[in-house]
Amino acid sequence: MVITQQIHKPNQDRLLYKLQQTDSSYRYTNGTQGTAWILIQENPFKGYGYSNEVYDSIYNKRVVDYPTWTFKESIGPHNTILYIWFSAGILGLASLAYLYGAIIRETASSTFKKVEISPTMLIFCYYYLSSVSISFVEILNRSILIKLVSLPVFCWR
Secondary structure (H helix, E strand, O other): OOOOOOOOHHHHHHHHHHHHOOOHHHOOOOOHHHHHHHHHHHOOOOOOOOOHHHHHHHHHHHHHHOOOOOOOOOOOOOOHHHHHHHHHHHHHHHHHHHHHHHHHHHHHHHOOOOOOOOHHHHHHHHHHHHHHHHHHOOOOOHHHHHHHHHHHHHHHO
């Protein structure tokens, strides 16, 4: 017995296109992030100010000068780094880079250290998890939920 599979050319072409696609959902080029980059290049050092309203206002004023932009009304930059750079300029970008560097440095330096959790932190985590999990009470049985949340406290003792 021989089993064969018939490959349809249109589906194969679509798959090949999807595998090579670099600009999905208009994020780059003339979509969300590409347009944010263009606006940043117009005022890279000072920035424009911080708020969604500022970004939307600037974008909506400038969209008439760029007819190739995909979205004719602002939907935001959809990228934290571009948003900070747009808002605060090069100083904001440098501050964000410093913050990311500090997080990476701290994470790397504490990776191989023995971490001890204080009882206060454990109690805080217990109460935090129990308050967050209240929304799941309808889904789970309350006694099972209490046992799951209490497990770290009992293991610590």
